[in-house]
Amino acid sequence: MDSVVKPNFARGFIVRLLLFGVFILLLRFVYVVTLRGGSCASGDFCFFSSSAEVLSLSGGISGGGAAYVRFPDGSTVSPELGKLWTSREWRKSVEFYSSLFQDLVVEDFLSPTAKTLCIESVSGHEVLALKEIGVADSIGISKKNFPPLVLSGDIFHQPFGNNTFDFVFSGNILDLTRRPADLAGELARVLKPKGILVLITASAGDLYSLHSLKVLFASCTMVRSREINSPDSSKFTREIVFRKEEASQILPHKGNEMVNDNPFIVGNSASKCPITDHKLQLLHSAEPLLEEEPLKPWLTLKKNIQNIKYLPSLVDMSFKQRYVYIDVGARSYGSSIGSWFRKQYPKQNKTFEIYAIEADQAFHAEYVSKKGINYLPFAAWIRNESISFEVSHDHDQKSDEKGSGMGRIKAAGASSSGPSAKNLHMIQGFDFAEWLKNTVTEKDFVVVKMDVEGTEFDLVPRLFETGAICLVDELFLECHYNRWQRCCPGKRSPKYQNTYGQCIHLFSSLRENGVLVHQWW
Secondary structure, three states: OHHHHHHHHHHHHHHHHHHHHHHHHHHHHHHHHHOOOOOOOOOOOOOOOOOOEEEEOOOOOOOOOOEEEEOOOOOEOOHHHHHHHOOHHHHHHHHHHHHHHHHHHHOOOOOOOOOEEEEOOOOOHHHHHHHHOOOOOEEEEEOOOEOOOEEEOOOOOOOOOOOOEEEEEEOOHHHHOOOHHHHHHHHHHHEEEEEEEEEEEOOOOOHHHHHHHHHHOOOEEEEEEEEOOOOOOOOOOEEEEEEEOOHHHOOOOOOOEEEOOOOOOOOOOEEEOOOOHHHHHHHHHOOOOOOOOOOOHHHHHHHHOOOOOOHHHOOOOOOOOOEEEEEEOOOOOOOOHHHHHHHHOOOOOOOOEEEEEOOOHHHHHHHHOOOOEEEEOOEEEOOOEEEEEEEEOOOOOOOOOOOOOEEEEEOOOOOOOOOOEEEEEEEEEEEHHHHHHHHOOOOOEEEEEEOOOOOHHHHHHHHHHHOHHHHOOEEEEEOOOOOEOOOOOOOEOOOOOOOHHHHHHHHHHHHHOOOOEEEEO
16 A cells, blocks of 8 residues: 555655746746846846747737737737747748848947848848847838838938948848849948948859949948858858948049050050959950951851850849940841840840941931930041041942941041942041940940941040940950952952951950950951
8 A cells, every 4th residue: 555655645746846846937937027028137037038039928919829029128019920920931031140140240240239221121030130139229121111120111212311320231132123223322322431231142153243243332342252051042142241431442443544555556545444353254255266267257157156155144244233235337227236136135134225326327217217226327436527438338248128338437538439439428427435435334234236347446446545445345346357258259358458367466455455355247
């Protein structure tokens, strides 16, 4: 009998002891919640010891057992939000940002006392993560209001004064917006001098894209760039840290260093673009130049166009402000704009502004009727002046639909003679290099196709001389030389004095100076 009573007594004692321990813990919990306002001090019992406390209550809230979040200032959110913020997926995202921000704290890029802003923080994961690691003065802004973490507002016209925040964080919104330059300007505006801007992007996987991003933040210096593990491990993700410079420390762009090492530049000095790593990477990827003169140049384009490494097929263009195509010597719409650029050139779903420059009056009416084309009925030249312009049939190629041939600028004092001469008249020429500098910027993606019947030996040096060449991302250049004629085997064209070797010299000179140029025919 005694052997039966003793085990029951022992079990009962253990149960009572456990119940007493649970009672003590519950009593301590009630004390923290009711008397201390739910704020956790050192040594207090809490389910969560972060600055934003998630508490589970058994009563007093509809839908008993619902969770809510209490912040140090005593404010709380609804049970619905509390349930959302304690869900597995939500906590996974918050923990990702918490880990990222803690690294920035360790590296002294982020301080617990910093006034911080999160851009397009739709659900507030980033803001809550900042609060949880102790950065209390944190707020987000997005189109959709998400109190108490996120304000509703226009991220392109933020309701904050200049130089407001010590730390600004932006997720992948720069990858998604069609106005990256406008957004970049607004981020820099609200950031204090010496403040830190951190960007998360999936679009800076190549040097060109990274360079384009840096250009958008002219008032900032990139201090770090690294790949990170994103919640979606299948996607490339980069974290980039910028520091905003004080106004007196912002240096002018160094893309116009004056040198004179280009053999096609005439004068005492010329502007040279810096050959940066992103340009070298592109030049190494470009198709090789055809060093030997083709015997049938009219067939070369069809073969060579298959080998061209188009710039958009090599890099990400997401961080450009505008996308511009300039056809210099456009001839008819179907000659290159309609037949090649709009149908074949890879555009990464970007909308391009198109400029057609053509002095031949035979094409004026056609372009007037074309929508979406900015037409310049003048001759691209090295000065703003009236010049002699000759329109002639080219027997090496099929004439255009309207029967006109190729127009070319005649040098001062030169006479129009020979069987190809058709008409010589005065037209208005304009300084193409200066026009280019006034039309596009380094923030734009600029593609130029140039077919100017020999004037390239004037225009290219002028582009270098003025620094306008630095604005061209990709150049398709037809170089005109005294090539073999299709109509007359064994005879070279009398129209041009330059040789194929001089053309190769021109192409090589462009590439040696960092210009991605392709041979066009």
